[in-house]
Amino acid sequence: MRAAKAGDYDAVNEALRHDASPNARGFYNMSPLLWAVSRHNLPMAKLLLDRGADPNQPKKDGVTPIFLATVFPPADADDLSLAALLVERGADVARPGEDRQTLILWVAFYGHVRIADFLVQHGADVNGVDRFGQTPLFMAERQHHDDMISFLVSHGAIKR
Numbered sequence: 001m002r003a004a005k006a007g008d009y010d011a012v013n014e015a016l017r018h019d020a021s022p023n024a025r026g027f028y029n030m031s032p033l034l035w036a037v038s039r040h041n042l043p044m045a046k047l048l049l050d051r052g053a054d055p056n057q058p059k060k061d062g063v064t065p066i067f068l069a070t071v072f073p074p075a076d077a078d079d080l081s082l083a084a085l086l087v088e089r090g091a092d093v094a095r096p097g098e099d100r101q102t103l104i105l106w107v108a109f110y111g112h113v114r115i116a117d118f119l120v121q122h123g124a125d126v127n128g129v130d131r132f133g134q135t136p137l138f139m140a141e142r143q144h145h146d147d148m149i150s151f152l153v154s155h156g157a158i159k160r
Contacts, residue, residue: 004032009044022053029059037065038072042082055091062097070115071106080118093122099131108136108152111145116152126157135160 003011005027012032016022023031033053036044045065049055058064069083070093087093096102104124107116116136120126129135137157140148 002026004035004044004048005030007036007039007041007044009041009047012044013047016047016051022048022051023057031057033057033065034059034063034068037068037082037086040069040082042085045082045085049085049089055086055089056095058097064091064095064097066091066093066095067097067103067106070103070112070119071110080115083115083118087122093119093124094128096128096130100128101130101134102128102136104128104136105130105134105139108145108148109139109143111140111143111148113145113147113151116148120155126152126155129160133160 003015022033025031030038031053033045033048033055034057036048045053055065066083066086069086083091093103102124104116104119104126105128107119116124126136135157137149137152137159140152
């Protein structure tokens with residue numbers, strides 16, 4: 001759906017009314033929901049989810065809508081409305097991606113404490129280990145994110 005990539009709500013709505021699949025894949029193997037989330041388009045994401053879009057459908061590389069909403073949040077990282085919508089509709093915050101890397105591992109790498117708190121509240125494992133033996137705490141330490149280190153330790157992260 002090119003309309004989803006372009007952010008054209010009316011065209012997406014019209015296509016869905018004519019039986020277009022909300023889970024179709026197109027350019028870059030992106031579903032309409034992935035395009036909506038990558039553009040931080042909450043109304044379009046809601047429309048697509050209302051019409052049956054799968055909140056866990058990944059691209060070939062394992063990137064899911066919740067990954068885009070949390071690891072690459074909007075400039076205002078305090079706005080978790082899109083992530084909250086995805087979780088409310090069934091997005092799995094603990095699902096590992098490529099190389100068994102989890103959302104909280106990446107969020108720890110970037111130092112987004114508020115997002116890490118959101119993920120932990122919804123089931124993320126602060127001690128998850130990726131294929132390379134890296135944990136969220138390791139990533140936070142590597143990037144010198146002291147606030148993230150404190151957060152993870154206070155939520156049971158164990159140094160390995």
